[in-house]
Amino acid sequence: MPALRRIVTLVGALLAAAPLGAQQPEVPRPGDRVRVDIQGQPWAVWTLASVDSAALVLTHPGQGTTSVPFDLIRRLDVSMGRKSANALGAGVGAALGGAVGALVGARSTSSDPGNAALGHALIGVAGGALVGALVGSFLHTDRWVPMPLDRLRGGSGPGR
Numbered sequence: 001m002p003a004l005r006r007i008v009t010l011v012g013a014l015l016a017a018a019p020l021g022a023q024q025p026e027v028p029r030p031g032d033r034v035r036v037d038i039q040g041q042p043w044a045v046w047t048l049a050s051v052d053s054a055a056l057v058l059t060h061p062g063q064g065t066t067s068v069p070f071d072l073i074r075r076l077d078v079s080m081g082r083k084s085a086n087a088l089g090a091g092v093g094a095a096l097g098g099a100v101g102a103l104v105g106a107r108s109t110s111s112d113p114g115n116a117a118l119g120h121a122l123i124g125v126a127g128g129a130l131v132g133a134l135v136g137s138f139l140h141t142d143r144w145v146p147m148p149l150d151r152l153r154g155g156s157g158p159g160r
Contacts, residue, residue, distance in 0.1 A: 027051075027151050033079035034058070035144055039072045045079075051152050070149055077144040089136020090129040097128015 028034055032048045036058065046058035055067045056076075101124020105117035 028076075028078045028147060033142070034147075035077040035079070035142075036068065036073060037075040038068055039074055056152070070152070073149060076147045076149060076152070078147050080143040080145050082140045083143050085136035085139040085141065086133045087136070089132035089134070089139070091132065093128035093130070093132020093135070094125045095128070097124035097126070097131070098122075100124050100128075 028048050028051075030048055030050055033045060034048050034056075035043055035045050036056070037043050044060070046060050049057040049059045049065060051057070055069045056073065057065060057067050059065045098121045102117045102121035104124075105120030106113050108116045108120070
């Protein structure tokens, strides 16, 4: 059982290492990735070029630069970087591994199927969490933080 204890400790350490939530930026700066909901258009990801008192100036490869008046913007999110899905993967893997392990243990020919199910479930949780964390480490998403538009109006701030 010492090996199982090490595995459970390792899985706990992986889950505890998940990043904390990002702080909301004071204002986006030129060069930041922004996701903009513009009235009458689908969501789009742009790079912020500048802000003036009436509009955002946005750039996008292949689409050039455009100025979007504040009154056409329904929502603005700022990217706080990318994150991996290793914690989510570990959780899903642990749940699936535990369920499969419990089923295998319950069907075993052991004289005590309850303990066999528990032992197999714990091994399944640890193994599933490790595999899930590994798979999740290859999946990345942006961390988007909503930005109130009233922070941008007026043109006072960095880069303006």
